[in-house]
Amino acid sequence: MGAAPRFETQRWNHNAKDGSEQYEMPEDTASAPVWRKEWTWSHDRDVKASGKTLETRWPAAAELRPAKALPKGEQERTSRDASYTVVLQGEGHPPVTYSPETLEELQRFAIGSTHTLQQENGEVSVVPPKQPPPAPAK
Structure with a gap:
């Protein structure tokens, strides 16, 4: 019978600067699969609301909707400032x-x-x- 597979420490990295995330196993682990999956968020658009009174509001849901439907599996991430x-x-x-x-x-x-x-x-x-x-x- 062969030796049991040896798994090394796994790593999950999140890059706060560009929003990318990575999961990986070291490549020097010959008996374990090595893979990487990466997501990157990029800026697409700004939606703004403005006024000339003390009444403030965030953009309405209809204003936030993308002009074109997103491809299957894609989603938007919002932030407010x-x-x-x-x-x-x-x-x-x-x-x-x-x-x-x-x-x-x-x-x-x-x-x-x-x-x-x-x-x-x-x-x-x-x-x-x-x-x-x-x-x-x-």
Whole structure:
């Protein structure tokens, strides 16, 4: 009777940079099959939604649907990323563009609201409003 097959350590690699994945056994294992299966995700398209109010939304399902049906066995992988821009205008001053980092921060900028800006080394920041003093205890 022959020796039992010897299997070496198997490896599963995921490359976060390009999204590829690999599964392999070392090629020096003569008595075991060696194979590799690889998937690579590539960028195909961007679907964007935009507006001029504080009401935000993601693109609707109909907007996300590919223009042509995907070939059998293919699928899309989605990711979502939001960015916000506010243009602040003061009397006698040029418009200033500010990019809030979160939806909560964006919602502080209702049309007609007043904000104090600070500019340092070309970077614009919004000075947070002062909190009112606590009410006196009764």
